[in-house]
Amino acid sequence: xxxxxxxxxxxxxxxxxxxxxxxxxGCDLLDLAHEFGTPLxxxxxxxxxxxxxxAVEAFDGNVAYATKAxxxxxxxxxxxxxxxxxxxxxxxxxxxxxxxxxxxxRIVMHGNNKSFEELDxxxxxxxxxxxxxxxxxxxxxxxxxxxxxxxxxxxxxxxPGVEAHTHEFVSTGQEDSxxxxxxxxxxxxxxxxxxxxSKYLELLGLHAHIGSQVFDVQPFAKAVGVLAEFAAPYDFxxxxxxxxxxxxxxxxxxxxxxxxxADAIFDACxxxxxxxxxxxxxxxxxxxxxxxxxxxxxxxxxxxxHRTYVAVDGGMSDNPRPALYGSGYxxxxxxxxxxxxxxxxxxxxxxxxxxxxLIKEAWVPEDLSVxxxxxxxxxxxxxxxxxxxYNQMLRPAVVFVLDGSPRLVIARESYxxxxxxxx
Numbered sequence: 001x002x003x004x005x006x007x008x009x010x011x012x013x014x015x016x017x018x019x020x021x022x023x024x025x026g027c028d029l030l031d032l033a034h035e036f037g038t039p040l041x042x043x044x045x046x047x048x049x050x051x052x053x054x055a056v057e058a059f060d061g062n063v064a065y066a067t068k069a070x071x072x073x074x075x076x077x078x079x080x081x082x083x084x085x086x087x088x089x090x091x092x093x094x095x096x097x098x099x100x101x102x103x104x105x106r107i108v109m110h111g112n113n114k115s116f117e118e119l120d121x122x123x124x125x126x127x128x129x130x131x132x133x134x135x136x137x138x139x140x141x142x143x144x145x146x147x148x149x150x151x152x153x154x155x156x157x158x159x160p161g162v163e164a165h166t167h168e169f170v171s172t173g174q175e176d177s178x179x180x181x182x183x184x185x186x187x188x189x190x191x192x193x194x195x196x197x198s199k200y201l202e203l204l205g206l207h208a209h210i211g212s213q214v215f216d217v218q219p220f221a222k223a224v225g226v227l228a229e230f231a232a233p234y235d236f237x238x239x240x241x242x243x244x245x246x247x248x249x250x251x252x253x254x255x256x257x258x259x260x261x262a263d264a265i266f267d268a269c270x271x272x273x274x275x276x277x278x279x280x281x282x283x284x285x286x287x288x289x290x291x292x293x294x295x296x297x298x299x300x301x302x303x304x305x306h307r308t309y310v311a312v313d314g315g316m317s318d319n320p321r322p323a324l325y326g327s328g329y330x331x332x333x334x335x336x337x338x339x340x341x342x343x344x345x346x347x348x349x350x351x352x353x354x355x356x357x358l359i360k361e362a363w364v365p366e367d368l369s370v371x372x373x374x375x376x377x378x379x380x381x382x383x384x385x386x387x388x389x390y391n392q393m394l395r396p397a398v399v400f401v402l403d404g405s406p407r408l409v410i411a412r413e414s415y416x417x418x419x420x421x422x423x
Contacts, residue, residue, distance in 0.1 A: 006251050009330060009377045011044030011290050013401075022334040022375070024292065025401030029334035032406055033294045033373045036397050039314035040294040041384055043409075045078070045402040047290040051258065052082035058262035059280050064108050066243045066283025067093050069381040070291075074400065074409040076100035079286070085128065087243075087281045091118040098125055108281070110157075112179050113137075119144050123152055131155045131207045131240075133180055138194060138201075145200035155207040155240060156181060156195060158188045160226035179209070183230050192234060205276055206231055209242030213284065215255050220244075221268035228272035239276040241265055245285040249378045250328040258285055284381040291380030293318065293396075294334070297372045298350070308345045310364065312374060315349010315356045317393040319376070319383045323355050329376045331362045339365040347374070351391050384410070392418055 007016065015023040022029045025044050032042055055063045064085035067076065071093060076086060077100040086102050088094045089110040097107050104126035111118065112133045119140055122130055132138055132154050145152060157180035181188040195203045210223050220241060227239060246255045256264070262280070269278055295312035302308045321327040331347060333339060341363035349356040358376065368374075387395050394417070398410035 006330075009248065009251070009289065011292065011377075012047040012050060013044050016337045020336055020338075022332075022337045025406075026404030027401040027406050029292070029294060029375060030373055032399060032401070033296070033334075035406070036399055036408065037412060038294050038296045038373065039312075039318050039396040041291050041318075041379065041396055041398040041410075042294060042406075043287075043291045043380060043398065043400045045400040045407075048075075048078055048287060048400075049082055051286045051290065052079055052084050054258045055262075055280070055282050055286065056083040058259045059278070062277055062279035064279070064281045065286055066281045067097065068385060069283030070287045070383075070385050071096055072398065072410050073100040074407075075287075076102055080106060087283075091115075091121050094118070094121060094125065094127070104128065108155075114140070116140055116144065120148075123148055123150065127152075129153055129155055129204065131157050132191070132195070132201075133157050135191065135194070138191070138198075142198055142200055151200045151202055153202045153204050154195065155205055155238065156188065156191050156203065157207045157209070158183055158191075158227065158230070160208050160210070160223045160230075183226060188230060203236070205236035205238030205240070207240040207242065209281070210244060212244045213246040214244045215246040215253075217256055217261055217264035220261070220265055224265060224268040224274065225272050228269070228274045231276070232273075236276050238279065239269075239274060240279040240281065243281040243283050243285075245282055247285055247288045247378065247381075249288075250330055255285075258282060261285075288381035289378050291383075292375045292377045293379040293383065295374045295376070297368065297370055297374055300345075300368070300370060308343070309348055310345045310362070310368065310374075311348050311350055312358070313350060314393075314396065315351045315358060316353065316388075317349070317351060317390045318387050318396050319358060319379060320386050320388070321382055322357055322359070323353075324386075329359050329362075329378065331359055331364065331374050331376050333365055333368065334373050334375050336365060336367075339367075342366050343368070347376075351393070389413075389418065394418070 013025050064087040065079040066087045076097045080102045085106040086097045087108045105128040107127045108129045109122040109127045110131045159180040159182045181191040245261045295314050299311040316323045347359040347362040394413040397412035400407045
């Protein structure tokens with residue numbers, strides 16, 4: 001049995017004071033579901049802007065939003081307006097950032113396997129930094145720079161050999177990784193020497209990323225120590241510690257704030273004697289708790305001697321994280337946000353997979369019925385961006401809410417959209 005949904009899991013401007021209908025950004029969630037349909041991503045714009053500002057202040061402006069967490073032109077524009085640069089990892093992400101009028105020099109280009117086309121695009125768009133991930137990429141980049149007769153600024157991504165306490169699929173700082181140049185093996189040193197000897201590449205410093213959804217600041221501090229020791233002979237002007245700060249998804253979890261994360265990193269830098277400008281690339285901690293997803297209950301099926309299944313009109317196509325990582329979530333009824341959640345059910349989607357589970361053990365009120373709107377909080381990161389058209393489901397709409405006004409930023413797909421590229 002569970003009590004009312006915890007306020008800490010909801011966006012900043014959530015109003016649950018009435019004990020009945022839930023408002024975010026001054027907008028009634030039931031009204032939003034009626035106007036825009038479900039599934040629906042609802043983002044608290046004030047929350048997004050607040051987290052961007054916190055990150056900019058915490059890192060003295062040396063911060064880039066990790067767009068893989070959630071990206072559309074309005075999100076790119078918002079992050080840039082609040083003082084953040086943008087971290088992109090593909091030509092598609094770069095295209096959207098530039099479509100949002102983010103200047104090239106405020107974009108950092110990532111990716112462990114950038115193609116000739118993507119690197120050429122990055123050079124032509126004059127991105128501020130290219131984070132080089134392999135010797136093959138150095139070959140491609142130098143060839144392109146020679147063809148265009150232009151230089152570019154780069155960082156080298158190194159793997160510090162630090163394992164973050166997170167799911168193995170989102171752990172990236174260990175030596176056995178597809179990312180970066182390993183420090184202990186001597187490969188990172190070889191990459192530095194090669195890049196410094198290049199006619200076209202200006203090496204500004206190092207980049208590292210230890211993983212994602214990390215709750216403990218100590219692995220970040222440990223990575224800083226490794227990077228500082230490695231960088232000491234080179235006097236690099238820049239050091240970027242990546243992102244990965246975790247957020248609470250379920251009751252009982254807690255995570256450092258962006259400011260606490262930054263304080264731990266700067267403290268580790270001071271102890272290690274780092275003189276470089278220190279930057280970061282948060283994504284999840286900017287957008288995750290800014291959003292809730294609204295679903296409509298379509299089926300309630302009791303399986304005697306086992307459990308009750310509650311099926312909604314979305315699923316793994318709009319939130320694949322539970323299927324991929326076993327991620328946990330909570331749920332509540334927007335029509336009665338303070339209701340006791342006495343019944344344990346399995347919240348599932350409508351896809352042709354037994355693994356299409358949104359919440360293995362979801363606590364819901366006894367009076368849950370077909371047609372109800374259910375909300376799952378903390379869905380602002382890696383839901384929409386990792387979504388799919390599995391079973392030819394239409395990808396959901398996204399609205400930003402602020403001061404009582406909803407703003408549609410991504411339209412719901414239509415059936416015509418599903419065949420638009422067919423030939």
